Amino acid sequence: MPDVLARITTEPIDPVEVNAAVAGPENGATVLFTGVVRNLDNGQIVTGLEYRSHPDAERFLYDCCRGVAQQFGLSVAAVHRVGTLRVGDLALVTSVAAPHRADAFTVSKLFVDRIKVCVPIWKHQSFADGTVEWVGAPTSNLEAPAS
Template identity: 60%
Template sequence: MLAAVSAESLDPVEVTAAVEGPEHGAVVVFTGVVRDHDQGRAVSALEYSAHPEAEHFLSRCCRQMSAESGLPVAAVHRVGYLTIGDLALVAAVAAPHRAEAFAVCAELVERIKHDVPIWKRQRFDDGLSEWVGSSGCS
């Protein structure tokens, strides 16, 4: 199982390879991409900061999802300074059929956002910034 927090650019191919196999007819990959706006404001960049044990929380989240679903899951979350178009999160799930892979991947992303202590600071074009969507430890 691949579950990592990285300051390096993310590679969806690496995350996909961690879950695919001949028994699976579907691999769903989610890529969270830094966009240029949020709630009507122009965004210039994001900064992600992580708790020192964030990778432990991410691993636990992936293990739990895999145990509950019986499917292979993988996720890598980026930290540091990201610009528009950079990947912030790549998550993947493989399953025999697409419906299950989509559902489990969606739940995995929600759990990561909720359970993994990684915090996002949005930088706006007007020079202001704000912390948003902070995850919590559970």
């Protein structure tokens, strides 16, 4: 099976480490994605942001990474940060390595999209106008993530 790195952390993410986890002489391309906390969301000024995760989020992330690696036969890595982040901080870093760039680009987009759907991590944003928003939180009868 191709290499897989999957980690949830409260510490800043090192993109060089994530990219190095998939690099190898058999790969002619690596695509590194960095998801950065931005200062605007849907036209509103973001004043605070916190990511919270399910206790088993790292297992879900690993399963997602393993699934993508097996499906495409490529090495993948993903590290997602949780806790309080500031504008400019890296929230998600992924890397996909492939023999050819077209595959690395295609799988990179699919990989990030799949992480957003499959891994139970929720974003709590505060805005300058005093409103707050949960992004990705469960909407059924489940409780919102604990404070």
